[in-house]
Amino acid sequence: MKAAALLLAGSMALAACASDEPAAGGGGGEGGGTATEELRVGLAYDTGGRGDRSFNDSAYAGASAAVEALDGELQELSPNDDASNRAELLTQLAEQGFNPVIAVGFNYDDVIAEVAPQFPDTTFAQVDGSNEDGAKGDNVTGLVFAEEQGSFLAGVAAALKSESAHIGFVGGVESPLIEKFEAGFVAGAQAVNPQIVIDRQYISPAGDFSGFNDPARGQIVAQGMYDAGADIVYHAAGGSGIGVFQAAASAGKRAIGVDSDQYQTVDDPALQAVIMTSMLKRVDNAVEAFINEFSEGTVEGAADVRYDLEGEGVGLSTSGGYIDDIQQDIDGYAQQIIDGTITVPTTIE
Incomplete structure (x- = not known):
């Protein structure tokens, strides 16, 4: 990966x-x-x-x-x-x-x-x-x-920051677990803007786990989304996410990382510069x-x-300061999830 x-x-x-x-x-x-x-x-x-x-x-x-x-x-x-x-x-x-x-x-x-x-x-x-x-x-x-809860906040951040009202999601392997990331991301983005366009694609189908370790394919999938008008793409694709960052850098757009604070873990400054935030899964x-x-x-x-979110098991990173201006909005949605006002879906309708 x-x-x-x-x-x-x-x-x-x-x-x-x-x-x-x-x-x-x-x-x-x-x-x-x-x-x-x-x-x-x-x-x-x-x-x-x-x-x-x-x-x-x-x-x-x-x-x-x-x-x-x-x-x-x-x-x-x-x-x-x-x-x-x-x-x-x-x-x-x-x-x-x-x-x-x-x-x-x-x-x-x-x-x-x-x-x-x-x-x-x-x-x-x-x-x-x-x-x-x-x-x-x-x-x-x-x-x-509760991957769906952290991904919901990633969707909120993407929708608030998107200038084109067009974003994307790249999943590594089509599976119930990664669909939790997708479902949460879509729900969060639509909570901010019900009309937002969200492109979604998996790198490999169910049963084929190569999608977690194929940066080249990740780059191709993400590049297609940027070319179609998306300006922010969130990946839940493991090692293939490097390819998503490479596509973002090439297109002059933004990306959202996953699991770790990927702003801190990538070595290339050009890739670091495009990572708006990461969905932290602790x-x-x-x-x-x-x-x-x-x-x-x-x-x-x-x-x-x-x-889960209440126990700080998931959340969003703030490295780079790219979401500092919307942190109050993100915190508001997070509190609604913790309070039970918002129930985040775990599957795609």
């Missing part, structure tokens, strides 16, 4: 290695580790791995912060090109004694349900994967987000909090932890 200039060597990185001895005890059934155990965290990334300047990097930021503070060890694994080895990644981490094991992304839905029951003494978590009904096992916690906070709870022995398992 990154442009060629951002590719990192290898699909596995080791950080803060503390010992070759596997951690003792502390399984999912016991609610986590104890202060006497060595913390060894396993992190299995989504498509593209670390270096996407977005979703995966946010998970890494949270995990690395937790293991540094707790003097632990972090092992990272990335899927192969066709992502066919996700189950093997989780199995490898569990067999090597890493605990907890964190799967990053909804693409692990099926495989974590297969793997977790085989390792009842290992605690698992899945970012963007619900386990509220316990179907994935008693030792799996879902870390889920995967870093969720992962860090989960690891801390594991170390304290307070993980429940077979449950979801939901991060």
